[in-house]
Amino acid sequence: MKRSWPLAITAMLLAGSLTACSTANNAAVEPATTTVEVTTVKEQPLDAVYDLSGTLAAYDQTPVSFRINGTVASVRADVGDRVNKGATLATLDTADLQLQVENANQSVAAAAASLSSAKASMTNARAGQQAAAAGVASASAQLESAKASQQGVLDGARPQERAQAQNAVNKAQIAYDQAKTAATRAQTLFDNGLLTQQEKEQAETTLENAQAGLKDAQEQLSLTLAGAKNSDRASAAAAVKQAQVGIENAQASVAQANAAVEQANAGVEQAQASYDQAVISRDTAQLNLTRAAMQAPASGTILTKAISEGQTVSAGTEMYTIGEINRLKVLLPVPDSEINEWRVGQQVSISLYDAVRTGKVTRLYPQTNENTGSISVEVAISNPNLDWKPGQVVNASRQASSETGLLVPAQAVVSSGSEPYVFKVVNKKAVKTTVKLGNLYNNNYEVTSGLKVGDKIVTRGADRLFNGDDLKVSEAATTNAKGTNGNAQSGAASTDANGEASAND
Numbered sequence: 001m002k003r004s005w006p007l008a009i010t011a012m013l014l015a016g017s018l019t020a021c022s023t024a025n026n027a028a029v030e031p032a033t034t035t036v037e038v039t040t041v042k043e044q045p046l047d048a049v050y051d052l053s054g055t056l057a058a059y060d061q062t063p064v065s066f067r068i069n070g071t072v073a074s075v076r077a078d079v080g081d082r083v084n085k086g087a088t089l090a091t092l093d094t095a096d097l098q099l100q101v102e103n104a105n106q107s108v109a110a111a112a113a114s115l116s117s118a119k120a121s122m123t124n125a126r127a128g129q130q131a132a133a134a135g136v137a138s139a140s141a142q143l144e145s146a147k148a149s150q151q152g153v154l155d156g157a158r159p160q161e162r163a164q165a166q167n168a169v170n171k172a173q174i175a176y177d178q179a180k181t182a183a184t185r186a187q188t189l190f191d192n193g194l195l196t197q198q199e200k201e202q203a204e205t206t207l208e209n210a211q212a213g214l215k216d217a218q219e220q221l222s223l224t225l226a227g228a229k230n231s232d233r234a235s236a237a238a239a240v241k242q243a244q245v246g247i248e249n250a251q252a253s254v255a256q257a258n259a260a261v262e263q264a265n266a267g268v269e270q271a272q273a274s275y276d277q278a279v280i281s282r283d284t285a286q287l288n289l290t291r292a293a294m295q296a297p298a299s300g301t302i303l304t305k306a307i308s309e310g311q312t313v314s315a316g317t318e319m320y321t322i323g324e325i326n327r328l329k330v331l332l333p334v335p336d337s338e339i340n341e342w343r344v345g346q347q348v349s350i351s352l353y354d355a356v357r358t359g360k361v362t363r364l365y366p367q368t369n370e371n372t373g374s375i376s377v378e379v380a381i382s383n384p385n386l387d388w389k390p391g392q393v394v395n396a397s398r399q400a401s402s403e404t405g406l407l408v409p410a411q412a413v414v415s416s417g418s419e420p421y422v423f424k425v426v427n428k429k430a431v432k433t434t435v436k437l438g439n440l441y442n443n444n445y446e447v448t449s450g451l452k453v454g455d456k457i458v459t460r461g462a463d464r465l466f467n468g469d470d471l472k473v474s475e476a477a478t479t480n481a482k483g484t485n486g487n488a489q490s491g492a493a494s495t496d497a498n499g500e501a502s503a504n505d
Helices: 005-025 095-155 159-191 197-226 230-290 336-341 475-487 495-503
Strands: 033-040 042-045 048-058 061-065 070-075 088-092 293-295 300-305 318-323 327-335 347-352 355-368 374-382 393-399 404-409 421-426 429-434 436-441 444-449 456-460 470-473
Touching: 048 300, 088 318, 095 230, 159 197, 327 336, 327 355, 327 393, 336 374, 347 374, 404 456, 429 470
Parallel strands: 033 470
Antiparallel strands: 033 456, 042 404, 048 327, 048 393, 061 318, 070 088, 088 293, 300 318, 327 374, 347 355, 347 393, 355 374, 404 444, 421 429, 421 456, 436 444
């Protein structure tokens, strides 16, 4: 908000007058050289309105917890520690977990043996199935052979066989007739004394043999013409029936072999399922063993800690909070009537005590707070030196226009006389310089005349100076001012002044 400098400094006139008198009375005893702090006059944005406040928080906060239940064996990180992603923060006692892994390994080995045995049974069952199928094929062949033999018996002799039998009888008859003629002739010759007894007997033997051969041939012809006997028919039928029984037995063996294969297959499936479950249990046990170490999921600083050695913890219970504090954020409660003036990417001046930094709008929340009627605006602030802390309350201003001017800290302006003045630093001496002041912006006055960009003025200790005093610039103040300036950006209300304020915190 704007306000005229005469109203703002009226309250300081009396105190300034008393200070000047005190300074005049004691001038003789002050040292010739006065140590002061200085800043360089710069052109800064104007019209920054400070009307919001919020609490700093780490830009990113990550809760960390164990993924399994257990008892805490060691704690390796504390609040404020800087940790890298993957660092071990705490561990659980692993005795039970290691035992679970060992038992699971034994279960896997036993399940593997059962699976191997089931597969061997399957191999044997399939071999039996193949043998049974071969038995069916052999029995079928035997049945076909028995049926063929039976049909041969039922059909009787073929024409060719009848002809052969008749030919055999004819030949036997001729042989018999010839043998009979030879025997009669031999008897006559013997009676006449022309043959010996032996020759006569030989002829008689030949006749007997021929007679027997004829009889055999006649009987064979009779059998051939008569067909198979009842006993032959019965024998052939029995052979067929036996072959059919053989097929039925072979088929029963096939059914048994198929059942054995199905049973063996079920055994393999069950053994495989048991093995797979054992492997899952083993892998789970091994995974739980690795989860006994709580590791940082992200790099950052330990913000909170709720863990101690010997503590029994449950999976999912937050033990640590890790935050990124080299970058902070603040949620500003912007009235919903003003939210249209805010945009992602806008620069916002954030003040903490006398220090000011420039933040950037990173998010506009989509919902109005029912209790306050405001909408949260998230602003990110760089914090490279980690000197701002989560939980600190800051004020915020948004640049309302593009106007700029020369701003100096209010503490640099001395208003004990009729006109305000400052002390410039020229050749290490204090030079009293009258200035004209404009509006006040966040404890910084706009100087409309009397100074130019680049002038160095005293910020701390100006109320003790006289025109022409020798000056010594505080090294600590100068260094800290430079460090703070490095963090500030164009959106800050007064960069140099803030640097000096930081040096004197």
